[in-house]
Amino acid sequence: MATRIDGKAFAAGLREKVSEAVSTLTREYDLVPGLAVVLVGEDPASEVYVRNKGKQTLEVGMNSYEHKLPDTASQSELLAVIEQLNNDSKVHGILVQLPLPDQIDSQAVINAIDPDKDVDGFHLVNVGRLATGAPGLVPCTPLGCMMLLKDQLGDLSGKNAVVVGRSNIVGKPMGSLLLAQSCTVTIAHSRTQDLAGVCREADILVAAVGRPQMIPGDWIKPGAVVIDVGINRIEGKEGKTRLVGDVDFDSASAIAGAITPVPGGVGPMTIACLLRNTVQAACAANDLPFNLD
Numbered sequence: 001m002a003t004r005i006d007g008k009a010f011a012a013g014l015r016e017k018v019s020e021a022v023s024t025l026t027r028e029y030d031l032v033p034g035l036a037v038v039l040v041g042e043d044p045a046s047e048v049y050v051r052n053k054g055k056q057t058l059e060v061g062m063n064s065y066e067h068k069l070p071d072t073a074s075q076s077e078l079l080a081v082i083e084q085l086n087n088d089s090k091v092h093g094i095l096v097q098l099p100l101p102d103q104i105d106s107q108a109v110i111n112a113i114d115p116d117k118d119v120d121g122f123h124l125v126n127v128g129r130l131a132t133g134a135p136g137l138v139p140c141t142p143l144g145c146m147m148l149l150k151d152q153l154g155d156l157s158g159k160n161a162v163v164v165g166r167s168n169i170v171g172k173p174m175g176s177l178l179l180a181q182s183c184t185v186t187i188a189h190s191r192t193q194d195l196a197g198v199c200r201e202a203d204i205l206v207a208a209v210g211r212p213q214m215i216p217g218d219w220i221k222p223g224a225v226v227i228d229v230g231i232n233r234i235e236g237k238e239g240k241t242r243l244v245g246d247v248d249f250d251s252a253s254a255i256a257g258a259i260t261p262v263p264g265g266v267g268p269m270t271i272a273c274l275l276r277n278t279v280q281a282a283c284a285a286n287d288l289p290f291n292l293d
């Protein structure tokens, strides 16, 4: 039976380290890291995410700034908010909650953020830094996956890693991080042939597809470490809904060496890494050393 990788506990430990780093920065350098979150519109799921981010930011002792714009906001109105935050020395991290309404070009907005405040790591400069191995801000979800993998495996060098999914926010940056750890990396997607066969070769399997329980146990190499990024809501018992991943947890647990559950695996790591990235950005902006890994 696979080891259950407890992302919830790991994320709590990371938040504790962030909190200690924040109190040291506050005490010794009079520096309180600040995270600004910008929300456009009233999407209920986005509102929940933004509220959680704000709450956890305050809990670790950082300043939290929330900017809400109506869903009719124009691109130039949003860009004006970004410019103001770029110029605000109390703000070290800026996050624009996605998705944005149709009238707004998301990538243009992301690229307007000062790359050194881009705590989501989506700015083209940070994408380039990650791809070339230069220091920069790394997208939170893949960063969280990598922390769990290193904790589980130690050295990843030479491992055969398969990432299913090639999105800019998860699949591609995950591939870059695995390559940086000297894994042999395959990024699979909807056009991949013999996906089952590709997955069966993986010592490390990262699923970031968005299809409930798509990967069954018999696609998994015995002993593999499986990281399930997927968050899918499906019909449960008695008309209730429940969350499942992209991997069929029960059959996969019988074969894998270790596996993240959904919920309680990768999910909690994302906000914890966002807080970590904000401390990284605050340290960099003030020429202070950063060591939280």
Ligand code: NDP
Binding pocket: 141, 164, 165, 166, 167, 168, 169, 170, 171, 188, 189, 190, 191, 192, 195, 208, 209, 210, 211, 229, 230, 231, 232, 266, 267, 268, 270
């Ligand atoms: P996207 O929809 O942007 O990308 C999905 C990827 O899966 C695409 O590359 C797509 O291929 C591929 N894909 C779709 N169907 C198949 C298939 N049948 N076989 C192989 N590949 C397939 O999703 P995201 O990367 O944004 O998110 C993926 C999942 O992770 C979602 O469930 C999301 O909710 C979850 N998520 C969780 C986070 C967390 O905090 N834990 C954060 C972010 C996302 P193609 O490119 O060819 O279309």
